[in-house]
Amino acid sequence: MPIYEFSCGACGHRFDRLQKLSDPDPRDCPQCGRPELSRCVTAPAFRLAGSGWYETDFKKDGDTKRNLASRDDAPKTDAPKTEPAATAPKAEKAAAAG
Numbered sequence: 001m002p003i004y005e006f007s008c009g010a011c012g013h014r015f016d017r018l019q020k021l022s023d024p025d026p027r028d029c030p031q032c033g034r035p036e037l038s039r040c041v042t043a044p045a046f047r048l049a050g051s052g053w054y055e056t057d058f059k060k061d062g063d064t065k066r067n068l069a070s071r072d073d074a075p076k077t078d079a080p081k082t083e084p085a086a087t088a089p090k091a092e093k094a095a096a097a098g
Contacts, residue, residue: 002018008034
């Protein structure tokens with residue numbers, strides 16, 4: 001369950017609350033009792049750092065790293081590569097213009 005931070009628009013009281021995603025947000029401030037609470041946008045409270053949680057916690061013995069972006073078994077295309085047309089030199093353009 002996520003932890004949400006709430007702030008009262010009337011008295012400025014701030015507090016955290018652990019609640020389900022499906023639970024309704026509280027309306028009344030626990031400090032002043034007025035119905036002016038709003039959910040604050042805050043940074044997440046966890047961080048994936050280091051060599052990688054997959055590498056250290058979930059990787060099975062014998063698994064190797066795979067780079068899916070440069071796969072050798074990717075389908076090869078037979079379409080010819082198109083190159084940009086070369087521009088004519090200025091002297092040829094001037095002669096053609098007359």
